[in-house]
Amino acid sequence: MRLLIVEDEPRMATALQRGLVAEGFTVEVAFNGPDGLHLARENSYDAIVCDIMLPGLSGYRLIQALRAEANWVPVLVLSAKDGEYDEADALDLGADDYLVKPFSFVVLLARLRAVLRRGVRPRPAILSCGDLSLDPAARAVRRGDTEIELTPREFSLLEYLMRRAGDAVSKADILHHVWDAHYEGDANVIEVYVGYLRRKIDLPFGRHAVQTVRGAGYRLATDGG
């Protein structure tokens, strides 16, 4: 397992390096943001351990840059900050885990292993299909540059379809995940809401992202229609 540590504090950096090498990892170290980004671009690491406060380029921006290039290498963020919003921000930005300094090395190891076990994340923080994108955290949907307003129910329906983009999703599945498991009503509500969705994300743009699969359910086109 090959790791990249991005950490400007020399003592912390070497301590981490020694500990992780002793655990059998192959470790490289960058002491500032730009170097870290460069190494991450040029090499393929199994995971990156990254401080937030970095000279030249913050950890946030580093993750953002990688994710923008569709590089989904797992990133574990270290930070001296402890405001809760920092953590939420880091995760929504595409970090895979977050540790507040001071942390225990044992915990770092466990979280690192958990992150490695999961491997490369298949999907970014923002779901997207072609020019259609949905940000679960911001509760925002856009078609290209146009922001689209959805009601809560419409939003969860689209979110579920987007998470399973490309699959034909049965109405029973939709009822269970978007409505309630014990929902007893008519499956017709789905048709109604699919209709609403299409009226907002497809028709005005002459697209067909939400496809009907007769007898099977619905499918969201992976290319957004």
Added chain:
Amino acid sequence: MRLLIVEDEPRMATALQRGLVAEGFTVEVAFNGPDGLHLARENSYDAIVCDIMLPGLSGYRLIQALRAEANWVPVLVLSAKDGEYDEADALDLGADDYLVKPFSFVVLLARLRAVLRRGVRPRPAILSCGDLSLDPAARAVRRGDTEIELTPREFSLLEYLMRRAGDAVSKADILHHVWDAHYEGDANVIEVYVGYLRRKIDLPFGRHAVQTVRGAGYRLATDGG
């Protein structure tokens, strides 16, 4: 997105439920370990939020039981303990993330979203014979680059033939698997539907994937005709 909360403290459980429902999740609650395990087995959740200290069956055991059954639903663990080894244990046991009480709801949300984002659903293999391919999950059939629309019955007939590509499949087998085990009708339906299939996947392309084996049934050419 459908969640299961396993939490014995009623106030905590309802607080979580309300907060998550307000965020647009579909939420179910179990107040003890065995109930939680039962629900998790019977239903397909997008994620589980699970307390560690539970009456009847600890959160650890719950995860262990699920993982032993090859159920990889993402699990986010909550705990009042704060010993570092607890956290390491939980992650090594197969939990996907870990929060120590008291935690902030914003952080829970962010971590939950991170966990959901990772949700890997192993895609069933795509069946293919030559340039003919069938994707059971997407319910899509293509000949080369051309997408072909099939009705549900046509689709399951082709799927069955493709799963047994190269074999001569008797009509009795087909009736049994594509129609109903107790189907009492005329075996002529098969001939009719084989006709429909050929009209869609063979004739327009001048191919002969669906071959008649007189007296024995039908065979799908492994090379797609």
Added chain:
DNA sequence: GAGTGCCGATGCGGTTGCTGATCGTCGAGG
């Protein structure tokens, strides 16, 4: 009380599944 989101009911129209009848084809035996 106006506005918004949600959901059940109803009705229309196209699609699908199936049947029964007819037509075509294969191959063994004369």
Added chain:
DNA sequence: CCTCGACGATCAGCAACCGCATCGGCACTC
């Protein structure tokens, strides 16, 4: 090579179903 019977292909037509739009009422919020 021809005949005939059995098997398979095709066709038209009907009934049930499915997807979709629309309307009206209910609950909640502002």
